[in-house]
Amino acid sequence: MGQEGHPPRLALEGITKRFPGVLANDEVSFAVAPGEIHALLGENGAGKSTLVKIIYGVLHADEGRILWDGRPVEIPNPKAARRLGIGMVFQHFSLFEAMTVLENIALGIDEKVGWRELQERVVRILEAYDLPLDPRREVHTLSVGERQRIEIVRALLQKPRLLIMDEPTSVLTPQEVERLFDTLRQLASEGCSILYISHKLHEIKALCDTATILRGGRVVGTCDPKAESARSMAEMMIGGALRDVSRRRGGEFGQDRLNVVRLSAPGEGPFGVPLKEISLNVRAGEIVGIAGVAGNGQNELLAALAGEMEGAEHGAIFLNGKACIAANVGERRREGMCSVPEERYGHGAVPGISLSDNAVLTARYRMGLTGQGFIRYAAAEDFARNVIETFGVRTTGPKATAGSLSGGNLQKFIMGREILQKPDILVVSQPTWGVDAGAAAAIHQALLDLAAAGSAILLISQDLDELLALCDRIAVINGGRLSQMMEVEGISIERVGLLMGGMHGENESPPGGGARERRNAA
Amino acid sequence: MRLRLEARREPSRAMLYVTPALAVAMTVLAGIFIFTAMGYDGLGAIYQIFITPLADPYRWQDLFVKAAPLIIIALGLAVGFRANVWNIGAEGQYIVGALAGTGVALASWGMEGYWILPAMILAGILGGLAWAAIPAFLKTRFKVNEILTSLMLTYVAIQLLYYLMRGPWKDPEGFNFPQTRLFTEWQTLPAAVPGTLIHLGVPVALALAVVAWVVLARTVTGFQVRIVGLAPQAARYAGFSARRTVWLALLTSGGLAGLAGIFEAAGPFQQMTPQFPVNYGFTAIIVAFLGRLHPLGIVLAGMVLAVSYVGGENAQTTIGLPYAATGMFQAMMLFFLLAVDVLVRYRLRLSGPGAARPHQESRPQAPAAARTPAPESASA
Numbered sequence: 031m032g033q034e035g036h037p038p039r040l041a042l043e044g045i046t047k048r049f050p051g052v053l054a055n056d057e058v059s060f061a062v063a064p065g066e067i068h069a070l071l072g073e074n075g076a077g078k079s080t081l082v083k084i085i086y087g088v089l090h091a092d093e094g095r096i097l098w099d100g101r102p103v104e105i106p107n108p109k110a111a112r113r114l115g116i117g118m119v120f121q122h123f124s125l126f127e128a129m130t131v132l133e134n135i136a137l138g139i140d141e142k143v144g145w146r147e148l149q150e151r152v153v154r155i156l157e158a159y160d161l162p163l164d165p166r167r168e169v170h171t172l173s174v175g176e177r178q179r180i181e182i183v184r185a186l187l188q189k190p191r192l193l194i195m196d197e198p199t200s201v202l203t204p205q206e207v208e209r210l211f212d213t214l215r216q217l218a219s220e221g222c223s224i225l226y227i228s229h230k231l232h233e234i235k236a237l238c239d240t241a242t243i244l245r246g247g248r249v250v251g252t253c254d255p256k257a258e259s260a261r262s263m264a265e266m267m268i269g270g271a272l273r274d275v276s277r278r279r280g281g282e283f284g285q286d287r288l289n290v291v292r293l294s295a296p297g298e299g300p301f302g303v304p305l306k307e308i309s310l311n312v313r314a315g316e317i318v319g320i321a322g323v324a325g326n327g328q329n330e331l332l333a334a335l336a337g338e339m340e341g342a343e344h345g346a347i348f349l350n351g352k353a354c355i356a357a358n359v360g361e362r363r364r365e366g367m368c369s370v371p372e373e374r375y376g377h378g379a380v381p382g383i384s385l386s387d388n389a390v391l392t393a394r395y396r397m398g399l400t401g402q403g404f405i406r407y408a409a410a411e412d413f414a415r416n417v418i419e420t421f422g423v424r425t426t427g428p429k430a431t432a433g434s435l436s437g438g439n440l441q442k443f444i445m446g447r448e449i450l451q452k453p454d455i456l457v458v459s460q461p462t463w464g465v466d467a468g469a470a471a472a473i474h475q476a477l478l479d480l481a482a483a484g485s486a487i488l489l490i491s492q493d494l495d496e497l498l499a500l501c502d503r504i505a506v507i508n509g510g511r512l513s514q515m516m517e518v519e520g521i522s523i524e525r526v527g528l529l530m531g532g533m534h535g536e537n538e539s540p541p542g543g544g545a546r547e548r549r550n551a552a
Numbered sequence: 553m554r555l556r557l558e559a560r561r562e563p564s565r566a567m568l569y570v571t572p573a574l575a576v577a578m579t580v581l582a583g584i585f586i587f588t589a590m591g592y593d594g595l596g597a598i599y600q601i602f603i604t605p606l607a608d609p610y611r612w613q614d615l616f617v618k619a620a621p622l623i624i625i626a627l628g629l630a631v632g633f634r635a636n637v638w639n640i641g642a643e644g645q646y647i648v649g650a651l652a653g654t655g656v657a658l659a660s661w662g663m664e665g666y667w668i669l670p671a672m673i674l675a676g677i678l679g680g681l682a683w684a685a686i687p688a689f690l691k692t693r694f695k696v697n698e699i700l701t702s703l704m705l706t707y708v709a710i711q712l713l714y715y716l717m718r719g720p721w722k723d724p725e726g727f728n729f730p731q732t733r734l735f736t737e738w739q740t741l742p743a744a745v746p747g748t749l750i751h752l753g754v755p756v757a758l759a760l761a762v763v764a765w766v767v768l769a770r771t772v773t774g775f776q777v778r779i780v781g782l783a784p785q786a787a788r789y790a791g792f793s794a795r796r797t798v799w800l801a802l803l804t805s806g807g808l809a810g811l812a813g814i815f816e817a818a819g820p821f822q823q824m825t826p827q828f829p830v831n832y833g834f835t836a837i838i839v840a841f842l843g844r845l846h847p848l849g850i851v852l853a854g855m856v857l858a859v860s861y862v863g864g865e866n867a868q869t870t871i872g873l874p875y876a877a878t879g880m881f882q883a884m885m886l887f888f889l890l891a892v893d894v895l896v897r898y899r900l901r902l903s904g905p906g907a908a909r910p911h912q913e914s915r916p917q918a919p920a921a922a923r924t925p926a927p928e929s930a931s932a
Contacts, residue, residue, distance in 0.1 A: 050558065050559060050560070336789070337791075338788045338789060340788075340793065340795075358791060358793075359788070359789070359790070359791030360791040363791070369789075371785075371789060373785070376783040376785055376786055377783070377785040377786050377789055378786070378789065379786065380779060380782050380783045380786045381783075382782055382783075383778070383779075383782065387775070390775060391779065391786065391789070391790040392789065392790055392791075394772070395791070400772050403771050403772055403773065404770050404771050404772070405770060405771065405772060405775055407770075
């Protein structure tokens with residue numbers, strides 16, 4: 031797609047950005063041609079977000095320059111970026127739940143436009159790109175895919191010549207991803223350049239013309255993704271050989287370790303999703319997956335199982351056959367259930383205290399880290415050191431604060447802390463969200479080893495690839511309801527996708543109970 | 553050259569200790585400036601307030617007597633503040649504690665026995681507990697903000713005091729003055745150091761500081777308080793109940809405030825009068841923060857604030873500073889402490905004009921912040 035003679039739409043030359051103690055971007059240079067779909071590929075912390083924020087005028091480079099159509103430009107703020115013709119769709123949407131689509135769009139644009147004219151322009155864009163979206167609907171009734179379309183329309187209203195998409199598919203169902211790709215291809219064919227940020231290799235192979243790969247803030251390669259294999263790009267991205275994680279299937283499972291019968295619970299927060307009569311079982315040695323788009327009751331399910339709801343649940347939960355709906359967190363942990371929540375900072379761990387103190391947080395029940403009301407600091411430190419060594423957590427030691435660890439390392443610590451307690455049942459939510467590929471592989475292996483040792487694992491994840499690679503059975507959660515369990519062997523991805531989108535088949539989907547925006551930030 | 557603030561990667565431990573001293577120093581400087589501007593002898597005022605109480609050994613016992621209630625109340629408040637439970641009404645709990653103890657004293661008036669004083673102290677603690685239990689109940693049951701309820705209950709307590717002094721508890725032989733009988737020798741605190749004003753409350757305050765230190769640093773309860781304050785969601789995950797922590801924090805601070813109240817009534821006052829409240833409950837908030845919510849820091853901060861009480865009285869008599877001056881100094885201390893606290897998380901940097909492109913650095917990031925939802929606002 032290299033148009034000779036045309037200057038590139040956007041060119042970065044030697045962009046460097048320093049934060050205290052970190053070099054986020056180091057002499058980054060690359061160019062995006064008109065009409066090109068250009069992937070920016072890299073692990074978490076590789077510097078993608080910083081770079082994109084510099085392009086969109088949110089941050090400012092310490093060194094280097096930006097060329098727009100061949101001319102050097104200063105982009106002091108996002109408004110200036112939009113005036114140049116740069117549009118951006120953020121990973122996390124900023125929409126008002128209680129307002130309509132059109133009202134949200136009107137709030138998000140810079141120019142003053144009459145109501146009627148705005149409506150006409152929105153409808154024209156929706157038709158031109160075949161985007162199914164009703165401008166009069168209120169946002170809280172929309173699915174995540176529809177919400178993303180609002181952001182896209184917002185960006186398209188400015189007639190962008192470069193559209194930046196930041197991890198756009200992380201909350202979409204497979205069907206919604208296909209639809210998004212069609213829109214992006216149509217835009218590119220009309221001459222709009224697209225900068226597509228992702229770490230999902232098969233998507234980049236399917237969509238992009240060129241890929242620039244970032245690692246540790248530097249450009250480590252540029253390639254044609256269609257000519258590369260997903261594996262070769264992944265290895266460039268992590269800078270080493272990829273570890274294989276594979277699941278032996280068809281094993282014999284033991285007895286039910288976790289049994290949930292018609293569990294209902296209220297939603298957490300004003301836009302929480304109540305759980306409705308969820309039933310499932312996990313046997314010894316088995317990994318059961320819960321798929322679903324974020325904000326469909328996953329957080330509530332984890333809280334209800336772990337006992338964090340303080341008695342608001344109804345139904346029955348059996349741990350190793352023992353009823354424990356009335357038990358609190360500590361009693362459930364002593365009974366053999368451990369859990370890992372999705373949010374690491376402030377939920378799974380406290381950033382401001384040491385790893386040793388973070389070990390006391392949940393391991394005190396099963397590992398004897400307290401006695402007669404006193405904390406046994408020496409024992410806690412030993413346990414934390416054991417976790418650090420066993421799980422290869424990169425840190426200065428048990429006295430380091432949890433907040434000083436990278437996301438991936440902290441997640442390894444949290445996983446290690448729960449796994450070393452030898453739980454009979456482990457409930458995990460999004461264990462590899464925002465974690466680099468190396469840490470993700472280590473976490474996956476640890477889960478498989480734990481299951482092989484006879485524990486039952488309930489894995490809640492939005493990442494279908496992860497679920498298909500690890501789980502024996504999968505169910506889909508949508509609007510607080512759980513679909514039927516499906517064996518992973520011979521599963522239909524299309525069916526899973528439809529279930530994620532709210533098609534319940536035998537169960538009627540409740541009105542307005544659609545997928546909700548991901549509310550907790552990564 | 554411009555000054556600018558740069559975020560530190562980790563909070564500075566050194567600054568954690570330096571900033572309280574810095575706040576005291578800035579209070580002194582600002583005090584000199586303000587009193588000079590008002591036409592007083594500014595330097596003399598500072599000398600009277602901060603130096604005289606320390607220079608005169610005879611006044612030292614006064615310092616301990618004033619510091620004791622401040623330390624006892626602040627220790628309890630620190631437990632709550634660590635857990636993000638904001639008991640602002642220690643003054644009210646202090647008054648009600650003192651009233652409850654006084655009630656026992658009046659009921660046992662004319663009796664003799666070693667049981668009387670312990671009974672008064674117990675009643676004092678229970679009185680403070682009960683007064684703090686009201687905001688705790690409202691908070692845990694109806695989610696009512698404890699800052700408002702505890703503060704408003706202070707004024708209820710003051711009115712209760714006035715009513716009892718002018719009505720049922722008025723000394724029948726007191727020439728119609730609104731105050732109670734003087735307590736008997738069975739009802740007053742013994743001197744801890746014979747021949748001085750230093751009463752039993754002083755060593756008790758120091759002992760309580762040590763106990764609080766051990767509890768906060770070494771026990772599961774102290775850990776719970778810290779985790780609930782730092783990360784409520786993580787606390788829930790760890791099995792710590794937010795509701796029980798609210799009760800714990802309010803009852804602890806209420807009980808200790810009540811204890812300080814009855815010590816003050818049975819010690820320096822030896823009776824109950826409408827002049828009993830002297831804002832120890834509010835000043836203790838400053839003590840808790842100046843002491844960094846750490847028991848040993850609180851002992852030091854309690855002494856510093858005691859100096860300002862004693863010195864303030866000095867300055868009133870010697871150079872005619874108004875009574876409000878003491879309160880002003882205490883307020884400035886908290887104000888400056890909160891202001892310089894920014895240095896714990898940020899460092900000051902001088903940046904030269906040519907060092908970086910200034911227009912880029914001074915640009916606020918508000919437009920971007922408005923579009924990207926912050927995690928706090930999104931999950932609220």
